[in-house]
């Protein structure tokens with residue numbers, strides 16, 4: 023009987039711990055989700071129509087829309103077009119957008135560093151492909 027009481031107390035403590043953690047996790051994630059704008063999906067899509075390639079390497083695959091000034095420190099710039107840049111998830115988002123250091127690290131000079139690099143590489147790639155096609159079908 024003594025052991026049963028001990029087990030019940032232990033279960034109660036574990037239960038409180040688990041539910042407490044779950045409640046804390048739920049409140050944290052819902053607080054974060056509530057801060058993100060419901061307009062983000064539309065703004066992201068509009069940005070990808072304007073810049074449908076990685077601004078650094080010109081890739082058109084695995085594209086992500088990155089906040090130059092991050093959401094965690096500048097939530098007011100979440101939807102500002104001038105704060106958005108398309109980067110590829112393959113490498114550039116991490117290595118250039120976040121300095122290959124941390125998802126919390128930022129590169130405020132990314133636009134100046136790469137100017138029209140992505141657009142120019144993409145244009146050259148398209149021209150090269152067109153030339154290949156012409157050779158294949160004389």
Ligand SMILES: [Zn+2]
Pocket residue numbers: 076077078079080081109110113114115
């Ligand atoms: Zn890239």
Ligand SMILES: [Zn+2]
Pocket residue numbers: 087088089115119120
């Ligand atoms: Zn990012």
